[in-house]
Amino acid sequence: MNLYSLLKPECINLSLSARKKKDVLRELVGFIRKDKDSDLLVSTLLKREDLGSTGIGKGVAIPHGRSLVADKLEVVVGRSDAGVEFNAIDKQPVHLFFLIVAPPQDPGNQYLITLGRVAVICQELLKRKLYEKPQTPDEFIALVKEIENGL
Amino acid sequence: MSEEIRCLLELQHLDYMIKDWRNTEMRREFQKIGFQTAEDPVEMLLKKREELVKKISPVLYQMYQRIISRYNDWAIVPVLNGFCGGCFSKVPTELSGQRGAVHNCPNCGRFIYWD
Numbered sequence: 001m002n003l004y005s006l007l008k009p010e011c012i013n014l015s016l017s018a019r020k021k022k023d024v025l026r027e028l029v030g031f032i033r034k035d036k037d038s039d040l041l042v043s044t045l046l047k048r049e050d051l052g053s054t055g056i057g058k059g060v061a062i063p064h065g066r067s068l069v070a071d072k073l074e075v076v077v078g079r080s081d082a083g084v085e086f087n088a089i090d091k092q093p094v095h096l097f098f099l100i101v102a103p104p105q106d107p108g109n110q111y112l113i114t115l116g117r118v119a120v121i122c123q124e125l126l127k128r129k130l131y132e133k134p135q136t137p138d139e140f141i142a143l144v145k146e147i148e149n150g151l
Numbered sequence: 152m153s154e155e156i157r158c159l160l161e162l163q164h165l166d167y168m169i170k171d172w173r174n175t176e177m178r179r180e181f182q183k184i185g186f187q188t189a190e191d192p193v194e195m196l197l198k199k200r201e202e203l204v205k206k207i208s209p210v211l212y213q214m215y216q217r218i219i220s221r222y223n224d225w226a227i228v229p230v231l232n233g234f235c236g237g238c239f240s241k242v243p244t245e246l247s248g249q250r251g252a253v254h255n256c257p258n259c260g261r262f263i264y265w266d
Binding site for chain 2 (some may be wrong): 035037038040043044047048051052053056057062065066068088089104105114115116119122
């Protein structure tokens, strides 16, 4: 499975405006759902965050959840130059977000596979802060593709 | 969407999360990725569930439990283009006129809501 094939330019925001956890989740969810169901999804993601932050350190967070509001696996990418207070495990602001939302039942557990894949790609994106380089969503996808082809 | 429907949806989402955290393979992968949890996540989620259940009428909650145990997938589903999102049978049009109320699919019995 390739992550780049799941990325869509319209679901990548390289200049997030939110600065707080709830706001950034709302901003990211807005790329999947803009209606009232988006509140339900944000609420689910916040419940997951209550267990322990999905901010895994070094400026990266991978919020995730299963929801009926998703009819297929969705990946949203967000980048914040200023950083977001996300209560990450290293207490540092988060600059790169990968939001993963899956329907409750997905064939072959793509949800788990995608989570693992994103974690691997994030390690590469963090090297020399590669994630800071793309200026457009298409460039970001191209970078992820380049990384995956080199793995 | 009524408050009751919203609570049932939240309950269903919470149950998915509990199921994932009870799954050994999922939990191992979560740890491998680097997700850390303060306490026992399942215990924490069950506490949240208890709080949520208090907001749902006992009758609806019993129905929810019965539907979940029967189908082992979802108890509440959206109506998509007039069809039940669980069994895909046609939902009578007269029900769509009462969207604020809690309804069950006449065919499979799952709770239905209009998106």
